[in-house]
Amino acid sequence: MSGTLLFVHGTGARHIDDELSRLRAGLAAERRLRDVRVHGVAWGSAVGPAALDVTPVLPPRPPGPEPAAEVSPADIAVTEWDLLLADPLLELRMLAELFDPGPSGPDALDKRLDAMALPELGHVDRATLERAIAEVRDAPETTDAALAVGDAADPELCAAVARAITATALRTAPDAPIGRAGAVRDELATVLVTALEPIPEPAEDVSRGLGETLVRRVLRPLAARLATRSLVRRRTPLLDPATDVVRDVAFYLRRGAAVRALIAAEAARVEPPVVLLGHSLGGIAAVDLLSGPDRPGSVRLLVTAGSPAPYLYLMDALDHLRPGVPGAAFTPWLNVYDRADRLAFCAARVFPGAVDEEIDAGVPFPAAHGAYWDQPRFHALLAHHWPE
Helix, strand or coil, rough: CEEEEEECCCCCCCCCCHHHHHHHHHHHCHHHHHCCCEEEHHHHCCCCCCCCCHHHHCCCCCCCCCCCCCCCHHHHHHHHHHHHCCCCCHHHHHHHHHHHCCCCCCHHHHHHHHHCCCCCCCCHHHHHHHHHHHHHHHCHHHHHHHHCCCCCCCCCHHHHHHHHHHHHHHHHCCCCCCCCCCCHHCCCCCCHHHHHCCCCCCCCCCCHHHHHHHHHHHHHHHHHHHHHHHHHHHHHHCCCCCCCCHHHHHHHHHHHHHHHHHHHHHHHHCCCEEEEEECCHHHHHHHHHHHCCCCCCCCCEEEEECHHHHHHHCCCCCCCCCCCCCCCCCEEECECCCCCCCCCCCCCCCCCCCCEEECCCCCCCCCHHHHHHHHHHHHHHHHHHHCC
C-alpha cells in the first residue's frame, strides 16, 4: 500500500513530533503499511491561538483543603505503577519489612531468575530485559525480601520481583510506551510471573495470602491518596478557562476556517491517496472539512480517533452537518474509540456509512485519549480500510 497518512492533532498540542514518530513506528510494524508516508498538520503552531495567561482575572482560591475527588480502581492501579516506575524495588523493600525471616530464599530465587525462560516481546528487547533481570537479581532489596519471605516460589515474592523487573526494563527500554499503553506493561509483568513458575504449597500454609494482603494494605492506600491528589491537581487545569483544551476549542469554534484551509492545503501537496486522520479536535476539523464544499479530492478515507465530532453533531455545533437538515458525512469513514476515553464517541448510529471500531489500551482517562497510536489493532484497522 502507498499514499500518505495526513495527521491532524487535537487540543493543546504544539509539538507533534512524538505523535508522528509513534504513528510511523506503528505503520512500520504493520507489513501492509510500510510504504505509507506520515505527514502532520501542526495547525496549533501555524494558525492556532497563542499562549494565554488569565491568572490575573481568576478568582482567588478559597482557604482550606481541596474537596476530596472520586478515585477509580483503575486510577489507583496506574498510580501503583507510577510508584514502581519511580522506585522499581519499592515492593521488595516492603516485603522485607512485612515478613519474618523464613528458611530459604536468596540463593533459590537467584537460581530461578537465572533459569527463567525470557519471553519474546516486541516492545522490550532481550538485552534490556536481561539487564533488568540482572539488576533486580543483584539488588540488596531483592536479597532482603527473599530472606524475609523465606520461599523463592512464594507468589507474592515472584509477583513483586516480576513487577520490579518490568518497571526497571520499561524505565530503560528505548521508546517504551509505558504510560501510553498499559497492556504492554501488564503483559510483560504477567509473562515474567509465569516464567518464574511459582510452585503451589499445601493448602494449610497461609503465608502467601497473608503476604499479598499485607503488601496491598500498605501500597494501595498510598496509591489511592496519591491518585486523589493527582485528580485534585488536574481538576483546576481541566476546568479553568485558561487551559489549552478550552482555549483551542474556543478558537476553533470562532476561527475554524483557518484550520480547515491549512488541512486542505497540506492534503493537496502530499502524495495521494490521502488518508486524513484526525485526533480529538482534529477529528472535528477533518469531519467539517470533508463534509463541506472545499473538501480536497485527494482524500480517500477519513479516520477519527478519540473524537467528539458525533457529540457536537447532536448539539448542532458542526460547521456543515446539522441534525434534521439534508446532508451526508464523508465516507468511507473509520471512527476509532476507547471506552475509557471520555472524549471519544461513536459515529455509525448517527452518520450512515461510518464504521465504529473499539480499541482497548488498558489505561484510564486521560491516558486513554492519547494511547491509540501505540495499539497494534489501530494500525491493523488502518491497513484493513486503506484505500486501494
